[in-house]
Amino acid sequence: MGLAEYRRQMTEDRGQIRNVRAIHESSEYATDMEKVNVNLGERGYTIYIGDNILFKLGELLIQFELSKKIAVISNPTVWKFYGIKIIKSLKSAGFSPVKIIIPDGEKYKNLRTVEKIYTEMLKTGIDRKGCVVALGGGVVGDIAGFVAATYMRGVKFVQVPTTLLAQMDASIGGKTGVDHKLGKNLVGAFYQPMFVLVDISTLDTLPEREFRAGLAEVIKYGVIRDSSLFKFLEENREQILNRDRDALNYIISRSCEIKARIVEQDEREETGLRSILNFGHTIGHAIEATTGYRKYLHGEAVAMGMMAEAKISDVLTDCKNRFRIAELINGYFSFKKVRNISNDISHFIGYDKKISDDEIKIFLIRNIGQAEIDSIEIKRLKKIINAEEQL
Ligand code: NAD
Numbered sequence: 001m002g003l004a005e006y007r008r009q010m011t012e013d014r015g016q017i018r019n020v021r022a023i024h025e026s027s028e029y030a031t032d033m034e035k036v037n038v039n040l041g042e043r044g045y046t047i048y049i050g051d052n053i054l055f056k057l058g059e060l061l062i063q064f065e066l067s068k069k070i071a072v073i074s075n076p077t078v079w080k081f082y083g084i085k086i087i088k089s090l091k092s093a094g095f096s097p098v099k100i101i102i103p104d105g106e107k108y109k110n111l112r113t114v115e116k117i118y119t120e121m122l123k124t125g126i127d128r129k130g131c132v133v134a135l136g137g138g139v140v141g142d143i144a145g146f147v148a149a150t151y152m153r154g155v156k157f158v159q160v161p162t163t164l165l166a167q168m169d170a171s172i173g174g175k176t177g178v179d180h181k182l183g184k185n186l187v188g189a190f191y192q193p194m195f196v197l198v199d200i201s202t203l204d205t206l207p208e209r210e211f212r213a214g215l216a217e218v219i220k221y222g223v224i225r226d227s228s229l230f231k232f233l234e235e236n237r238e239q240i241l242n243r244d245r246d247a248l249n250y251i252i253s254r255s256c257e258i259k260a261r262i263v264e265q266d267e268r269e270e271t272g273l274r275s276i277l278n279f280g281h282t283i284g285h286a287i288e289a290t291t292g293y294r295k296y297l298h299g300e301a302v303a304m305g306m307m308a309e310a311k312i313s314d315v316l317t318d319c320k321n322r323f324r325i326a327e328l329i330n331g332y333f334s335f336k337k338v339r340n341i342s343n344d345i346s347h348f349i350g351y352d353k354k355i356s357d358d359e360i361k362i363f364l365i366r367n368i369g370q371a372e373i374d375s376i377e378i379k380r381l382k383k384i385i386n387a388e389e390q391l
């Protein structure tokens with residue numbers, strides 16, 4: 001679907017099932033927001049997606065029974081751009097925001113930061129009816145969510161994600177937590193937010209490399225579940241890279257919906273269904289680990305991982321999806337040379353957490369948009385990898 005066609009359809013759709021006018025017509029600032037519901041019974045919630053909607057935060061919070069004091073957790077990079085808007089919105093809805101700033105970076109995603117936040121919340125008197133707002137990327141969201149899950153045995157929580165990755169991946173699904181020196185995301189809790197507020201305009205300030213890295217997860221959603229999204233990414237590259245708001249609205253809304261539907265079926269990653277979201281990640285993680293988590297951003301490693309995993313899938317299914325997938329990825333990423341990862345991988349595969357006994361989970365892509373999980377003997381996978389000169 002081209003962007004013009006999409007715009008037309010979006011206008012027609014307004015008021016219908018997905019694209020509803022979420023705010024009262026009478027509101028002074030009537031704003032269009034897409035709504036994607038995450039249907040998890042009493043833990044269910046809405047993801048609001050729109051352009052320039054940060055100011056809606058306070059208004060959206062009024063419906064919940066909350067104390068006046070609200071902790072807003074962010075980092076200096078994000079605060080500089082959006083802090084004032086958030087404070088204004090909360091104040092005008094009658095709340096008293098408490099600003100808590102943590103340093104920027106994955107290396108601060110640990111229990112020390114969590115403890116510092118607890119201390120500030122206790123000192124400023126945030127009580128059990130208080131609320132935590134996460135304003136930032138996935139790092140802030142994961143930390144703030146864990147704080148909300150554990151502070152006084154749990155307080156209300158809202159996500160205001162500001163990176164592409166956080167807007168269509170990290171803020172949805174309730175995984176919260178921090179890193180441990182022995183590994184990433186090893187301490188945490190499943191804790192769903194009350195709602196997620198995705199303001200697409202915040203992506204204007206996101207560094208180019210972070211933006212592109214986020215697109216890897218969008219490509220992933222296309223490959224595993226949605227051939228139209230995949231096609232949209234193929235046909236609207238320029239608009240997407242120029243951060244055209246309508247194009248972003250479409251890819252983010254679709255991605256949120258796909259993630260929501262998967263999370264609904266397997267909220268706590270128990271049935272294995274949720275692991276379909278790991279396409280590209282087995283090899284992606286191997287690349288990240290063998291390069292010390294420094295050389296590539298997560299999305300970049302996942303992009304390379306998807307190319308390699310698509311190749312393995314093609315070998316096993318006798319399909320030819322890898323070419324279209326690689327072409328799309330190469331349109332958004334400019335890897336100078338595809339890393340020869342076969343050694344890293346055969347070494348690393350033995351440590352992957354998706355392994356049970358001597359089998360490993362792999363993805364079979366029957367068609368673009370139709371992927372399933374299967375398992376394969378490690379011995380056989382190693383043979384396939386070794387048989388390929390460059391995965
Ligand atoms: P990040 O949070 O580190 O953000 C990347 C950089 O962009 C940071 O420097 C940040 O300060 C900056 N930034 C954020 N928003 C900005 C904006 N609008 N303008 C300018 N700069 C901005 O990285 P990320 O990619 O958003 O998140 C990665 C984290 O998310 C990892 O810790 C990962 O484990 C976690 N994650 C969690 C889940 C989940 O389900 N909970 C899923 C995927 C990833």
Ligand code: MG
Nearest residue numbers: 217281298302
């Ligand atoms: Mg990921």
